[in-house]
Amino acid sequence: MPPWLLHHHLSRLQTNSDRIHITAMASAAKRSKKLRILLIPFFATSHIRPFTDFAFHLTAASPGDVEATVAVTPANAPVVQAALSSHIPRGGHGGDARVKVTTYAFPNVDGLPPGVENMSTVKAEDAWRIVAAASNEAVMRPAQESLIRTSSPDAVVTDLHFIWNAGIAAELGVPCVAFNIGGIFPTLALWRLTAIEIKDPAAGGSVTVPQFPGPDISLPVTELPDFLRNQAQVFEFDHGAENRFMVELKACLGFAANTFIDLEPEYCENFIDSGFVKRAYFVGPLSLPPVAAATVAITGGEKSSSACFDWLDTMPAHSVVYLCFGSLTKLSEAQLNELAVGLESSGVPFLWVVKVPTWEPPAGWKERVGSRGMLVTGWAPQRDILQHPAVGAFVTHCGWNSVLETFAAGVPVLTWPMAFEQFIVERFVTQVVSIGERLWPEGAGRRSTRREEHELVPGEAIARAVAKFMEHGGAADAARRRVAELSAKARAAMADGGTSHRDLHQLLDDIMAARASGGGTMAP
Known part of the structure; x- marks a missing residue:
């Protein structure tokens, strides 16, 4: 195991006494009641499906001890149900039976007909309306905060689009985990590119991702996302920047990503060392079934x-x-x-x-x-x-x-x-x-x-x-x-003892320890 990877798995626990104390707290929490986790994805099928897969894996990792609920707006509930239907109970898991669906109100958005609540179903020219509503805390927070307070979960897993949920969870004294459906390579690249000043985006040209491991990665300006091309929307992710996103992100218990270490090792190492988050958990590919389920042919x-x-x-x-x-x-x-x-x-x-x-x-x-x-x-x-x-x-x-x-x-x-x-x-x-x-x-x-x-x-x-x-x-x-x-490394990562398998269980242990300590955070 590379030294940085060993450090990744050991640095969460500072001393042997810390490990014993946290394990004891987690065991006590486990005995007390089910760990109830509320997951809140962005309004796109490409987000809802991996969130649902994540919920399934969380419940399958500790059968009978974890209950996960995916929270979406009403028109998006069928997307969750469809994703769950792909997880046919195998090997006695029945993990999907412990994943629930709950709904909260979609905001009234000018120009959107009733029932259009997903980026996959909206007309192309109206997609911006959903993005604008979803990124507006004043519009979205009331319904999500009411949902979280009413549900009273033991932990919240929030989409990065809704990072304000970290603050809500902190007020309630429960841990919050930011879940990124993307890989570490594109995430790190986007965050590094915010430091690049594009003086005249219309003039074209190319940019190279700064402070990036591996080969130089350059892109024409036209191939950058709009938030980077529109400099008015850009904020830097450096250590001195006290922007709202980074403050809320660092308030989270940790950051989970749908990737596996052997896919992008240099970039995972760079991300861990970046100081962007307290802890990182690499838990994918979540599209693969749990190890016990993987031994059974996927049929239907x-x-x-x-x-x-x-x-x-x-x-x-x-x-x-x-x-x-x-x-x-x-x-x-x-x-x-x-x-x-x-x-x-x-x-x-x-x-x-x-x-x-x-x-x-x-x-x-x-x-x-x-x-x-x-x-x-x-x-x-x-x-x-x-x-x-x-x-x-x-x-x-x-x-x-x-x-x-x-x-x-x-x-x-x-x-x-x-x-x-x-x-x-x-x-x-x-x-x-x-x-x-x-x-x-x-x-x-x-x-x-x-x-x-x-x-x-x-x-x-x-x-x-x-x-x-x-x-x-x-x-x-x-x-x-x-x-x-x-492909072989992906399956090994999800297998018993694999890197993603270990990170998934470590995440549950850390959530239970945070719950048992009576607060929403733990020392990094």
Whole structure:
């Protein structure tokens, strides 16, 4: 074990007497009653699902002793239920039965019709309304504070979007954990980039992430999230900055992240040493089932009867390109048309998930493609699809949830980022761990986190990239060998005694110790 990793696991407890005292308190707390944890995710499926997975793992880690409740607004409750349904009780766990769902009121937002409470269901032009409401403490805090006070949990797990919940928990004397659905690489990069002054964002140019381990990571300004391009919104994350976010973050018991140490060791070490948080817990990939459940095949009526799996079963191993761009990405019809042309011209078998139900492929496209391709409209069971032996590559938008799922499945990627921190994650995938390539080569055209600036990716470029990547003995084969090693490490991290398994149990021990001490915090 590297010395820094040993330090990570031992530094939480300063002396042997501290360890004995805390363990005794935790044991007493465990005997007294169930540990009740309230989890509050942001209004996006890409946040709600990993929060629900986290809740499931917390309950499965200590069956009968932990009860987790995911708090969402009413229209988002089905998202939690759908996520829980994927955790079929296995090996006697029944962890999903101990995960509850509760709701609190979504604020009235001008321009949003009733029932539109999720970034995945809102019209693209209205997405900013949900973001603006969610980031407004005056709008959001009253309902969340009422929920927390009424629920009276033993601990609160809050999304970083709602960091003020740390202050509410502190007032109640209960510990709060900040949970980051993203990886440490993109999080650390974003926080470091706040120190960069972009004098004229419209002028273009590139920036390099400062104080970053590993290779230099540079991005065009157009590929930065809006909060970095809009300097008025930027605040620095240095040690002297007394901004509200950092104050609340440091008030938390700790910071949990959906990643595992062996995936990004240098960046985890740098994050631990940064002083941003009191403690860090690396608890992923949460999309994987608990170790006892992992020994049982993931099956179910939905998978066995799904037409896409029937189709995949007819395809040779590693021959199919799977395409899905997440729950938030909204491709234009023009881009969908170019993508259809590119897949047709590539000659490669493909399974393509389209989230635009009104879009129709070009005339005659389905007939020309025939049985070589399959189009799925709406939702598809991505985790299971990626595990299918026929899948040979994943064209992904580089959302962290999708990236973790491809690591867990051992599938190489072609990257097509479009928004938020996805361009940063792309650098991690292609430059740091090297499990794939850019679908649109550097210099081929302008890409941007803003839809209106992102140039149309032409069909011929898509066809060329897909065909070349999938060539026998080509880039996909080499990337598959590298990602297979990381897949084994991901499963080892979640297995009994693995790094993520230990951090998950350490987090529960720390929460119980904080509860037993009668306060919401512990000495770092």
